[in-house]
Amino acid sequence: MVHRILIVTAVAAEADSVSAGLGLGDPGLLPLPGGLTLRRHRDRVDVLVGGVGPAAVAAATGTALAHEALTGDRGRYGLVVSAGIAGGFLPAAPVGSVVVSSAIVAADLGAETPDGYLAVEELGFGRSVHHVPEALTDRITTALTAGSTDTAGPDAGTPDAGTPDTAAPGTTAPPYALAPVLTVSTVTGTARRAAELAERHPTAAAEAMEGFGVAEAAAAHGVPVVEIRAVSNAVGPRDRAAWRIGEALGALRHTFELLSRTVLVEPWEPS
Numbered sequence: 001m002v003h004r005i006l007i008v009t010a011v012a013a014e015a016d017s018v019s020a021g022l023g024l025g026d027p028g029l030l031p032l033p034g035g036l037t038l039r040r041h042r043d044r045v046d047v048l049v050g051g052v053g054p055a056a057v058a059a060a061t062g063t064a065l066a067h068e069a070l071t072g073d074r075g076r077y078g079l080v081v082s083a084g085i086a087g088g089f090l091p092a093a094p095v096g097s098v099v100v101s102s103a104i105v106a107a108d109l110g111a112e113t114p115d116g117y118l119a120v121e122e123l124g125f126g127r128s129v130h131h132v133p134e135a136l137t138d139r140i141t142t143a144l145t146a147g148s149t150d151t152a153g154p155d156a157g158t159p160d161a162g163t164p165d166t167a168a169p170g171t172t173a174p175p176y177a178l179a180p181v182l183t184v185s186t187v188t189g190t191a192r193r194a195a196e197l198a199e200r201h202p203t204a205a206a207e208a209m210e211g212f213g214v215a216e217a218a219a220a221h222g223v224p225v226v227e228i229r230a231v232s233n234a235v236g237p238r239d240r241a242a243w244r245i246g247e248a249l250g251a252l253r254h255t256f257e258l259l260s261r262t263v264l265v266e267p268w269e270p271s
């Protein structure tokens with residue numbers, strides 16, 4: 001049996017981009033407890049607006065996962081995806097590019113001490129990292145690379161391919177990076193904080209506010225999880241006017257267009 005896929009975003013604009021990219025037509029609307037609504041596409045892919053921040057989205061994702069487990073005809077979801085826009089660390093993730101998570105990291109779940117930051121593991125409880133199965137990221141990056149070479153020539157699809165043109169669907173595919181994505185409860189707004197995070201997580205390519213919450217809920221239900229983010233702004237000194245939300249939403253849509261031809265048609269199932 002092929003399990004459904006659950007894609008969770010923070011806000012409706014992100015869900016609209018994902019849904020448009022899927023190209024599966026108008027979804028059916030399925031009310032869930034807690035005032036949530038699942039957008040069900042062709043009985044295969046569910047898109048959920050889960051709210052901003054790790055706590056809201058963990059509650060929403062947990063509700064959807066429990067609902068499927070208790071009332072669904074397929075037992076459980078086969079895959080959960082945390083999707084949306086994000087801040088990007090330069091040079092790995094310029095505005096308009098996409099980051100596929102190799103790991104989902106709670107970057108502020110721990111304790112400050114006079115000697116520096118301690119993650120929860122170092123405090124003796126909990127976890128701050130979810131590793132994403134390589135078999136899953138391989139399938140995703142293969143699809144994105146194929147999409148890039150289809151439409152944009154040999155350099156597209158590599159992390160250092162540079163800032164793409166505005167990502168209108170059907171034109172240049174966004175370049176991507178495969179790297180850890182950080183989850184923060186507070187958007188980084190200073191160069192000092194950005195440098196702290198980069199020092200602690202030198203391979204991270206993006207920060208957003210939901211991935212770890214989605215991952216905790218997915219892990220509690222034994223479902224694999226990946227985070228896919230389109231970069232709207234650089235991580236650094238706050239400049240909200242510089243956020244390129246339209247460009248990022250276009251890249252998000254294009255990414256799901258590419259995935260819907262492959263990964264989301266033949267869903268990855270853990271062995």
Ligand SMILES: O=C(O)c1cccc(C(=O)CC[C@H]2O[C@@H](n3cnc4c(=O)[nH]cnc43)[C@H](O)[C@@H]2O)c1
Nearest residue numbers: 010011013014052085086087187188207208209210
């Ligand atoms: O105003 C709009 O039209 C609009 C459309 C789509 C999304 C938004 C958001 O504000 C989404 C908030 C969401 O974005 C993530 N995000 C984006 N950049 C960063 C960042 O630098 N650091 C942390 N998070 C970021 C985050 O996941 C928020 O949930 C507005």
